[in-house]
Amino acid sequence: MNLNTAENTLFDYSPITERPPITWPGGARVAAYVGLNVEHFLLDRPSTSIWTGTANLVPDALNHGWRDYGPRVGIWRTIESLDRHGIRASVLLNSDVARHHPQIIRAGRERDWAWLAHGRTNSIPHADMTRDEERRLLTDVVDTIEATTGQRPRGWMGPGLTETFHTPELLAELGLHYLLDWTNDDQPYPLKVPGMISVPYSVELNDLLLFGKGTTGPEFVQIVKDQYEQLHADSKNSGRVMALALHPFVIGQPFRHKYLDQALDHLATRPDIWLTTSDEIADHYRRSVAPDA
Incomplete structure (x- = not known):
């Protein structure tokens, strides 16, 4: 692949007004999914922070504790709301969660969640690797998720939405079919790597x-x-x-819970919505719109 960064070698420009129409199952007009970030953070690395004043300290009790609220408390509150509205999560899973928080994996298996590979840990961006180093890391992440969840991931989102120029083709070699990293569209679209598509994700409609x-x-x-x-x-x-x-460390805070419940109730009661998973959206698009992707 040409890695000349002056040219976009990953996907073509495609105006949304000039594409074949997409028809969702049951005549739905909007396909919607909940992208639930289930992440692991290292104690000795700066990571997502609520206050930057202590972010470079080791240990950073303030920020690590804020993040750690998610797997300890917040996710169980969030699961309660998802269950109430019959919503299967599309889980963006750090593979280290399998080792550190196996109870969450168990809860997701019971609910038939869709599992997407989300790197090893959200404390380390997916960057600055040789092709062989990246292949080994991605293989470990995908194999770990498959072994612990019982599902081989079909989708990917990098930690902090990070990739290298080789990531799509290496994921395709591992049998994955779609990415969420490129938040530039309201519809799926083909990437230049054969067999790979982009599925919409949002950094705007995002609790964090x-x-x-x-x-x-x-x-x-x-x-x-x-x-x-x-x-x-x-x-x-x-x-x-x-x-x-x-x-879960954001939306799972007690004072926000009822508002998540209200938002999910609104979506779950819309007549023209297909409330599904990112896996199903990708599969339907690849079957009906881009069979060669």
């Missing part, structure tokens, strides 16, 4: 980014409603995808 900017619970609910309503309007002639990105 929204609440980090001071969004309130009621505002979050309205944002979810507004996102769905506009995508529904846009989908008059061709289906759209809505991704709701969640992190």
Whole structure:
């Protein structure tokens, strides 16, 4: 593959107005999924922080404790809401979770979650590797997830949405079919690597980014409603995808829980929605729109 970074060698420009129409199952106009980030963070590495003042300390009790609330408490509250509304999560899984939080893996297997590879740990970006180093890492991540969840991942999102120029082709070698890293569209689209597509994900409709900017619970609910309503309007002639990105250490905080429940209730009761997983969205697109992808 040509790695000249002056040219985009990963995908072509494609205006959304000039594509074959997408029809979702059951005549739905919007395909929606919940992207649940289930992550592991290292104690001795700077990572996602709520306050940067202590982010470079080891140990960083303030920020690590904030993140660690997710697997200890927040995810169980989030699972309660997903269960109430009959929603299967699309889990963006760090493979280290399997070793450190096996109870979460067990809970997801009981609920038939879709499992996507999300790197080994969210404390280390997926970057600065040779091709062979990356192949070994990706093989370990994918094989670990398959061995512990009982499902071989079909999709990928890098830690912090990071990739190398080789990532799509190496994932294709491992049997994966889609990426979430490129948050540049409301529909899936083919990548230049044969067999690989991009499926929409969102850094805007994302609890970590929204609440980090001071969004309130009621505002979050309205944002979810507004996102769905506009995508529904846009989908008059061709289906759209809505991704709701969640992190248990953010949305799982007690004072936010009822607002997640309200947002999920709104989505679960829409008549023109296909509330599904990113796996199913990718599979349907590849079968019906891009069979050669």
